[in-house]
Amino acid sequence: MDSLYTAEALSTGAGRNGRTRTADGTLDLQLATPTSMGGDGNGANPEQLFAAGYAACFHSALQGVARRAKVDLGDSSVGARVSIGRNDDGEGFGLAVELEVTIPDLPHEQAQELADAAHRVCPYSNATRGNIPVTVTVTDD
Template identity: 90%
Template sequence: MEPLYTAEALATGAGRNGHTRTPDGKVDFDLSIPTSMGGDGVGTNPEQLFAAGYAACFHSALQGVARKAKVDLGDSTVGARVSIGRNDDGEGFGLAVELEVTIPDLPHEQAQELADAAHRVCPYSNATRGNIPVTVTVSDD
């Protein structure tokens, strides 16, 4: 792969209870463990960052496949839920992702075809495929 863009970030401090920033300063904030995992939940966490990135990337892929198919997505949205939990073997942690695609005024079947096509081309989907469970659901709302 020839890179078109490379993002860079640095985490400092105590990992999930530390700080992260990018060299350009566009990302610059404290991290904290979620309260459900025993932390104070004051800052953001890696799962929130992953959810935001995956939702944006998938929405861009969806727009690209829709443009190619000459379909207007209108006020489409993509929501992402990233869950973290202990692996089945109790050694370490794993992730799971749920993506929810909403394309108002488009028949469900057509919206599902576009979502499936986006899942085939989205870089985040390609990176996670076969590594973590990713569910793509098309909402009729």
């Protein structure tokens, strides 16, 4: 791969209950384990960061495929839900992602075609494909 950009971040403290900061200081967050996992929930967590990154990256991919198809996405949005749970074998944890794509001014079928195309080119989708379940749903809201 010919790298176009490299992000750098450092986690310090106690992992999920520590701090994470990007090398340029743009992102600097206190982390906390979610209450549903036994933590106090008083900070961001890796799943939130992954969800935010995936939603933004997928939305960019969607805009790119729409631009190439000469389609106006209007007031589109992409939401991401990232779930964490124990692996089926009970050893370790795994992730699952649900992406929700909304393109209000397009027919559902056309919106689905664009979402499917975005899923083929999005770097996050390419990184997760075959590794974790990712569901892409187009809503008509």
